[in-house]
Amino acid sequence: METCTLGGRLYSLHTISLPPSKEDASQTSISCLLDPDLIPLLPDPLPCASNPNDASLIAVRQTPHKGHAMFAARDIEPGQLIIVEHPALILPSGKFPKEVYDELAARLPEKRRKDLFAMANSRSKESLDLKGRIDEERREIYGGVYPLINRANHSCSPNAGTKWDLASLTMSFYALRHIPAGEEICKTYINPALPRETRMGILRKNYRFTCDCPWCDIRQSAHLNLPEPEEFTPEELDRIAASDRDRATLGTWVFTHPGYKKWSTDLARADDLVISSHLEALSLIDKEGMQGLQNLFVEEIAMCYAILAKVVKLTRVEDPDLQRRFEDWLVDPERRMKKWAWRKRQREQLSKRKDHDDAVIEDVDAFQFLFQYNSD
Ligand SMILES: C[S@@+](CC[C@H](N)C(=O)[O-])C[C@H]1O[C@@H](n2cnc3c(N)ncnc32)[C@H](O)[C@@H]1O
Secondary structure (H helix, E strand, O other): OOEEEEOOEEEEEEEEEOOOOOOOOOOOEEEEEEOHHHHHHOOOOOOOOOOOOOHHHEEEEEOOOOOEEEEEOOOEOOOOEEEEEOOOEEEEOOOOOHHHHHHHHHOOOHHHHHHHHOOOOOOOOEEEOOOOOOOHHHOOOEEEEOOOHHHOEEOOOOOEEEEEEOOOOEEEEEEOOOEOOOOEOEEOOOOOOOOHHHHHHHHHHHHOOOOOOOOOOOOOOHHHOOOOOOOOOHHHHHHHHHHHHHHHHHHHHHHHOOOHHHHHOOOOOOOOHHHHHHHHHHHHHHHHOOHHHHHHHHHHHHHOOOOHHHHHHHHHHHOHHHHHHHHHHHHOHHHHOHHHHHHHHHHHHHHHHHHHHHHHHHHOOHHHHHHHHHOO
16 A cells, blocks of 8 residues: 545655664654655655663653553653654544554564554554645644653643654653652643643543543542542532633733733833743642643743743753753843843933932922923
């Protein structure tokens, strides 16, 4: 089989060869199902995943109620890269006949194929963005299957996140907060800002499990294989409602609170407005374990020139360009951050003028004062 059609669209089966990797001899190819017009647009030659993968950082083990899971074998610091991995499979979203999956898998080296099929729900995919590679109207969502990264189970308070790199066709997996040795490393399969009921419904329907995170499994009984309680106590209902409210607030924060851009040119807003509002968001993030959103807020705070040192560390995988920009500012913040310097100058001039006005006000008659005011 070289091609197949789904929903009137034609797809080609295609194998991308990878440069040999010292660390993983089985990682030799990616088996793909692609729009034929995408194939000539793929990076060629494909760079080898710059493999800083440190095998001693993680351990994959069988668990009593979640199949395999990934654990931190050592302490992992916030922002630290955990894995960089090429997908074993790339295919469009949508359901294809079983033979298509079998054919894609058959094209993989044996070890890679076995690893893939050993995974629970081996069809779960990470979405990949092929933006910029094809016309907007023909763009569609592709998914990748990763033998190692896909071992990470789900949590609604994930301690790790993923970042896709189109140029190398790799996914980076990195820590969103400190992960102590022994803790399970989880990512989120869904939008964690959704209410508990909706999150649980999607996870049951699409992945066939009941989430055991502390925000879903209110009684922490999933590991005992106990069913969801029929009824919650009023205190439990309050906790669920508070968490849903906090998550919804975080999900819409950037639309409901002023950010750096508006603040920077608006002297009517207090100097610490964005910083204090975004610090409030960061404390909600900590409360709900939604560190996946933190860069958005930390970046805004940093734009107001606050905790640059923290953001430099946190952005190293997710946004290396931003990291370099912040490092650059740190060399001479007032000169390089023009908007910050502008606000500072305006405040200084205003306070100088106020001191001056306070000193002369008694000598100035009403007419002079009005004149001075209007001529400014
Ligand atoms: C991408 S796989 C993750 C690795 C999988 N545990 C394994 O053994 O290979 C997704 C599947 O893992 C299981 N899973 C993931 N997160 C879970 C969780 N929080 N609780 C229970 N099962 C989970 C579900 O069976 C889900 O369909």
